[in-house]
Amino acid sequence: MFNLTTPMTPPPTAPLSDLDRLLTLLAFYGDQKAVSARLAEVYSAVETANQIIGTGDQLKAQIASDRAAMEAEIEQERAALKADQSAFVSDCAARDKTITARAAATDQLNADAQAARDEALKITEDLKLRLARVKEAAAA
Numbered sequence: 001m002f003n004l005t006t007p008m009t010p011p012p013t014a015p016l017s018d019l020d021r022l023l024t025l026l027a028f029y030g031d032q033k034a035v036s037a038r039l040a041e042v043y044s045a046v047e048t049a050n051q052i053i054g055t056g057d058q059l060k061a062q063i064a065s066d067r068a069a070m071e072a073e074i075e076q077e078r079a080a081l082k083a084d085q086s087a088f089v090s091d092c093a094a095r096d097k098t099i100t101a102r103a104a105a106t107d108q109l110n111a112d113a114q115a116a117r118d119e120a121l122k123i124t125e126d127l128k129l130r131l132a133r134v135k136e137a138a139a140a
Contacts (some may be wrong), residue, residue: 028034 014094
């Protein structure tokens with residue numbers, strides 16, 4: 001029965017002795033086709049690695065360029081927001097000043113109206129007294 005939870009691994013190989021390694025290496029170097037094929041594989045791997053490194057360098061440069069553009073855009077947006085906020089604060093201050101001036105004018109108008117009302121009441125009382133005197137004088 002197969003155990004599906006453990007990975008399938010090849011059976012362990014016996015370690016090579018130093019003599020076996022030397023003999024394998026000598027046999028390898030004795031076969032010129034195998035050496036040429038292996039060198040071609042190594043050169044191909046080096047070329048592929050250089051291409052990957054070049055692509056990585058290009059990507060790093062593009063990322064740096066994009067990051068710089070993004071930071072410049074963020075700074076522009078911050079400056080625009082700061083300018084908008086400054087304009088908003090100055091507009092609010094101007095409106096507050098206008099409101100304060102209108103409130104003061106309203107208070108002054110209310111005071112003038114109250115004074116005019118008091119004056120009108122005095123005049124009305126004076127006229128009533130005069131009318132009463134005229135009626136008294138006419139009746140007498």
